[in-house]
Amino acid sequence: MGAGKTTLGQALAARLGRSFVDLDARIEAEAGQTVAAIFAQEGEAGFRRREAQALAAALETAEAVIATGGGAVLDAGNRAAMRAKATVVYLTVAPALQLERLRDDRSRPLLEGADPAARLAQLQAQREPLYREAAHLLFDAGTLAPDAAAAALAARLAEREAVPA
Ligand SMILES: Nc1ncnc2c1ncn2[C@@H]1O[C@H](COP(=O)(O)OP(=O)(O)OP(=O)(O)O)[C@@H](O)[C@H]1O
Numbered sequence: 001m002g003a004g005k006t007t008l009g010q011a012l013a014a015r016l017g018r019s020f021v022d023l024d025a026r027i028e029a030e031a032g033q034t035v036a037a038i039f040a041q042e043g044e045a046g047f048r049r050r051e052a053q054a055l056a057a058a059l060e061t062a063e064a065v066i067a068t069g070g071g072a073v074l075d076a077g078n079r080a081a082m083r084a085k086a087t088v089v090y091l092t093v094a095p096a097l098q099l100e101r102l103r104d105d106r107s108r109p110l111l112e113g114a115d116p117a118a119r120l121a122q123l124q125a126q127r128e129p130l131y132r133e134a135a136h137l138l139f140d141a142g143t144l145a146p147d148a149a150a151a152a153l154a155a156r157l158a159e160r161e162a163v164p165a
């Protein structure tokens, strides 16, 4: 949360001339409700079911840049599908910067408790190995402004394509 998947994903798609899919936005459009409302009404499990369906559909979109939500990696099937069908980038950002970016944002229900810093640290400890398992490459998303970061990421991806794995 707050790493910049939506922001960088959009900028990267524009730069590459590709379509952009934001999973949270797609889930909200399909449900006709916000992520927070889905969590409130269906619980996290209901949201995760919607997320897995939206991811599977998005992965069938040719040549798209997809921004997942931060918890899409929790599901082993999601991780396997992402790795098999896409180039997966893990955007790394220090938790303090994530919190700073999301300080005035009330749209992430998992950070709405009394101690968002502790909650984020707990989520990060649980998810860090999963992000690394799913990712083909890591990218520092805490240093550059969005457009410069998208340019640097596009260069990393082009390099990767030029060098066979
Ligand atoms: N490189 C950046 N520099 C400065 N601010 C940024 C950068 N990337 C994102 N932000 C800001 O941080 C906030 C969170 O970014 P964003 O919504 O893209 O994160 P996210 O990874 O998509 O989060 P989530 O997992 O909740 O979907 C936004 O206000 C965005 O403008």
Ligand SMILES: O=C(O)C1=C[C@@H](O)[C@@H](O)[C@H](O)C1
Residues within 6 Å of the ligand: 001, 024, 035, 068, 069, 070, 071, 072, 107, 108, 109, 110
């Ligand atoms: O990190 C998470 O688990 C989440 C991140 C957001 O993008 C949303 O998908 C939702 O708030 C859950």
Ligand SMILES: [Mg+2]
Residues within 6 Å of the ligand: 005, 006, 007, 024, 067, 068, 069
């Ligand atoms: Mg997002």
